[in-house]
Amino acid sequence: MVRPMNHDLFEDARWAISAIARGLNAIGGPAAELVLSRLAEQDLTMKDFVERRPVSIDVTRFFAQAIAETMMYDSVVAAALASLDGHLKWCQSSAYTDEILGEGFFQNYGWCQIIGPKGFFKGDDFLLGILMLGPNRHYKDHYHPAPELYWPLTGPTLWKQGQGEFELKQAGEIIWHPAHVAHATKSNARPLLAVWSWTRDTDTPAKLVEA
Numbered sequence: 001m002v003r004p005m006n007h008d009l010f011e012d013a014r015w016a017i018s019a020i021a022r023g024l025n026a027i028g029g030p031a032a033e034l035v036l037s038r039l040a041e042q043d044l045t046m047k048d049f050v051e052r053r054p055v056s057i058d059v060t061r062f063f064a065q066a067i068a069e070t071m072m073y074d075s076v077v078a079a080a081l082a083s084l085d086g087h088l089k090w091c092q093s094s095a096y097t098d099e100i101l102g103e104g105f106f107q108n109y110g111w112c113q114i115i116g117p118k119g120f121f122k123g124d125d126f127l128l129g130i131l132m133l134g135p136n137r138h139y140k141d142h143y144h145p146a147p148e149l150y151w152p153l154t155g156p157t158l159w160k161q162g163q164g165e166f167e168l169k170q171a172g173e174i175i176w177h178p179a180h181v182a183h184a185t186k187s188n189a190r191p192l193l194a195v196w197s198w199t200r201d202t203d204t205p206a207k208l209v210e211a
């Protein structure tokens with residue numbers, strides 16, 4: 001029997017989700033556990049699968065380099081995410097501007113959803129995706145009602161929330177942003193690739209503090 005073309009993509013999307021789940025489960029802790037419990041509630045069958053029109057943006061020129069670096073940390077997650085290359089719908093938050101974020105920011109920033117309205121499964125008020133930042137970028141303070149997990153796959157990178165200082169985080173160190181708390185990220189000399197998840201209240205997009 002010939003399988004439909006998108007069955008392979010469905011399996012790759014499921015592979016990426018299960019690789020991320022396995023990685024988060026191995027790390028443990030309340031933030032990872034909350035994401036995993038929300039993930040367990042999502043519909044992820046073939047009948048829920050949606051093949052999105054892929055969109056490539058400037059920052060994806062760093063994708064292969066970031067995947068290569070991720071191989072050093074978690075080769076299964078790296079391989080699973082690499083299998084989705086060319087099928088992802090890369091996005092940028094439309095409320096953001098170069099004026100606030102620095103010249104060239106839009107050539108060095110983007111995110112996509114694996115689960116969510118722009119992802120392969122629509123999700124139930126739950127988003128799971130990946131973020132990329134080019135080298136030496138400052139993704140300035142922003143906030144949103146959704147509680148958020150970040151799982152950087154490359155690094156080290158710098159992360160800050162609220163009135164705190166920037167803290168160095170290695171690849172694999174989970175970052176948790178409670179609802180509405182402003183947060184910022186700085187990449188180093190190499191591009192950042194990170195898994196992210198919004199666990200609820202996903203309808204309101206992020207806003208820059210300076211906007």
Ligand SMILES: [Fe+2]
Nearest residue numbers: 148177183206
């Ligand atoms: Fe955020």
